[in-house]
Amino acid sequence: MGKVFKYGENVDTDVIIPARHLNTSDPAELAKHCMEDIDADFVSKVKAGDLIVAGRNFGCGSSREHAPIAIKAAGVSCVIAPTFARIFYRNSFNTGLPILECEEAAVRIAAGDEVEVNFKTGEIRNITKGEAYQAEAFPEFINRIIENDGLVNYVKNNL
Amino acid sequence: MGMTMTQKILAAHAGLKEVKAGQFIEADLDIVLANDITGPVAIKEFQKMGAERVFDKNKVVLVPDHFTPNKDIKAAEQCKMLREFAVDQKIENYFEVGEMGIEHALLPEKGIVVAGDAVIGADSHTCTYGALGAFATGIGSTDMAAGMARGKAWFKVPSAIRFELTGKPAKWVSGKDVILHIIGMIGVDGALYKSMEFMGPGLKNLSMDDRLAMANMAIEAGAKNGIFLVDDKTKEYLREHKNKNKAFKKKIKIYQPDKDAVYDETYVIDLSKIRPTVAFPHLPENTRTIDEVGDIRIDQVVIGSCTNGRMEDMKVAAKILKGKKVAKNLRLIIFPGTQHIYLECVKNGYAEIFVKAGAVFSTPTCGPCLGGHMGILAAGERAVATTNRNFVGRMGHVESEIYLASPAVAAATAVMGKIYNPEDL
Numbered sequence: 001m002g003k004v005f006k007y008g009e010n011v012d013t014d015v016i017i018p019a020r021h022l023n024t025s026d027p028a029e030l031a032k033h034c035m036e037d038i039d040a041d042f043v044s045k046v047k048a049g050d051l052i053v054a055g056r057n058f059g060c061g062s063s064r065e066h067a068p069i070a071i072k073a074a075g076v077s078c079v080i081a082p083t084f085a086r087i088f089y090r091n092s093f094n095t096g097l098p099i100l101e102c103e104e105a106a107v108r109i110a111a112g113d114e115v116e117v118n119f120k121t122g123e124i125r126n127i128t129k130g131e132a133y134q135a136e137a138f139p140e141f142i143n144r145i146i147e148n149d150g151l152v153n154y155v156k157n158n159l
Numbered sequence: 160m161g162m163t164m165t166q167k168i169l170a171a172h173a174g175l176k177e178v179k180a181g182q183f184i185e186a187d188l189d190i191v192l193a194n195d196i197t198g199p200v201a202i203k204e205f206q207k208m209g210a211e212r213v214f215d216k217n218k219v220v221l222v223p224d225h226f227t228p229n230k231d232i233k234a235a236e237q238c239k240m241l242r243e244f245a246v247d248q249k250i251e252n253y254f255e256v257g258e259m260g261i262e263h264a265l266l267p268e269k270g271i272v273v274a275g276d277a278v279i280g281a282d283s284h285t286c287t288y289g290a291l292g293a294f295a296t297g298i299g300s301t302d303m304a305a306g307m308a309r310g311k312a313w314f315k316v317p318s319a320i321r322f323e324l325t326g327k328p329a330k331w332v333s334g335k336d337v338i339l340h341i342i343g344m345i346g347v348d349g350a351l352y353k354s355m356e357f358m359g360p361g362l363k364n365l366s367m368d369d370r371l372a373m374a375n376m377a378i379e380a381g382a383k384n385g386i387f388l389v390d391d392k393t394k395e396y397l398r399e400h401k402n403k404n405k406a407f408k409k410k411i412k413i414y415q416p417d418k419d420a421v422y423d424e425t426y427v428i429d430l431s432k433i434r435p436t437v438a439f440p441h442l443p444e445n446t447r448t449i450d451e452v453g454d455i456r457i458d459q460v461v462i463g464s465c466t467n468g469r470m471e472d473m474k475v476a477a478k479i480l481k482g483k484k485v486a487k488n489l490r491l492i493i494f495p496g497t498q499h500i501y502l503e504c505v506k507n508g509y510a511e512i513f514v515k516a517g518a519v520f521s522t523p524t525c526g527p528c529l530g531g532h533m534g535i536l537a538a539g540e541r542a543v544a545t546t547n548r549n550f551v552g553r554m555g556h557v558e559s560e561i562y563l564a565s566p567a568v569a570a571a572t573a574v575m576g577k578i579y580n581p582e583d584l
Binding site for chain 2: 010012014015018019020022023024025037038056057060061062063064065066068069083085086087090091094095139140141150151152154155156158159
């Protein structure tokens with residue numbers, strides 16, 4: 001369970017982690033600058049387990065895996081949006097950042113709401129509003145990657 | 160049910176007769192690419208996977224182009240890691256500063272990607288190679304690592320949007336204007352998870368440099384890939400840019416969409432109706448024609464990048480800048496895509512035109528496009544750039560602004576100090 005940080009549509013990877021910080025790939029270092037260009041207070045306010053809820057096409061732009069890495073390392077437990085940009089979508093599963101596609105949740109959940117997510121069932125519970133929303137279940141193929149705890153182990157087990 | 164061009168390439172690389180949109184497949188890869196930002200992360204993941212050697216040293220391509228020539232110590236460390244990996248793995252297609260270019264300008268020029276290939280690159284603009292009739296898509300570093308280890312990648316087979324091109328573009332209208340027009344029409348997620356397939360009688364009126372610029376920006380509409388039908392121009396280009404390394408055997412394979420291929424949508428685009436187009440801050444979909452721009456003063460103009468750093472782009476810039484001066488207090492930065500293009504600019508006098516006009520003529524680098532180095536913006540500054548993204552803070556300060564345009568509009572702007580129609584010069 002965590003508190004929600006809410007953002008609009010088309011949150012791009014340049015605001016999630018600006019390129020000026022891409023001269024490192026250290027997760028802790030990247031986390032210090034997470035969301036810096038869209039929300040300068042994010043890093044000082046975010047607590048382990050908090051969630052990001054945003055509008056459609058979250059993570060558009062560059063292929064930098066530094067974006068999901070920075071979000072995960074900042075302590076975010078899940079990102080919820082109606083749709084994700086496709087490279088960000090892949091990168092999230094591959095690096096073990098849980099994401100859920102759910103339009104209703106993205107619309108209904110407000111900044112600061114307490115939210116709980118069941119990744120097995122895809123159920124998103126809004127404790128503050130006393131509501132629940134159902135996200136799309138993961139495709140079976142994605143589940144296999146998740147079961148292997150990310151693509152690194154999936155490949156390790158299939159080399 | 161018929162398959163799209165993309166689906167046919169994917170089916171062939173997955174060893175399947177047929178694939179359907181939505182199906183998960185694992186495909187064999189012809190090229191696996193990374194740069195100095197994504198490569199180091201991929202190398203670490205590669206090692207974590209327990210992999211020792213890359214699946215094929217001729218099919219892995221590493222290009223240090225983003226923060227090179229090394230912009231600071233950390234960037235130098237990342238490039239060093241890439242270089243050492245390339246040496247250790249005996250990777251033929253590693254391009255050191257001095258021979259490197261911006262990856263998506265370099266690979267087609269060197270004949271490293273050809274029609275029919277399946278390519279992944281840890282860079283979102285990998286979709287550029289669709290101009291050659293290849294399936295090419297951007298992925299992240301972990302996919303890159305898996306690709307280097309196994310020579311395979313997983314894909315969800317995309318559905319597609321068909322763009323039926325007709326007519327001939329007007330004098331100052333380029334592929335950049337066409338793709339900005341399309342993104343303005345369908346939006347930055349208009350092709351999300353899908354292929355954009357370009358075909359039709361208008362294709363013959365688009366040069367390869369036009370097509371490369373268009374396929375390059377497919378990602379800016381959210382697409383998985385952009386791809387062009389192969390025609391005589393493609394074949395001529397592939398002949399002219401044959402890879403000279405004999406060990407690196409490339410086979411051209413031409414795929415056509417089935418006659419009964421299913422497309423989610425079809426747009427008919429009359430190229431003769433497209434006006435020079437500018438994308439306003441802070442999304443590539445915020446497009447206006449040059450006639451609707453108004454009076455916008457500009458501090459910096461950037462001509463180059465993986466979108467518009469090719470020979471034709473340099474040529475059009477030189478044509479406009481010849482005998483002219485850059486507007487007072489405006490900075491014009493021109494960076495060609497590759498060393499070959501750089502040298503051609505020197506040979507045919509473009510470099511002299513640029514320098515005499517008061518421009519900076521730089522070595523190839525991605526630098527300014529992503530706010531890395533070589534042209535960062537201060538708060539309140541406005542730039543016209545021939546690059547591909549105008550997100551908040553992309554080129555520097557979060558309070559700076561980027562207007563995306565063609566090399567012709569950019570060069571005219573550099574001369575006039577405000578966004579300017581090249582037709583009116």
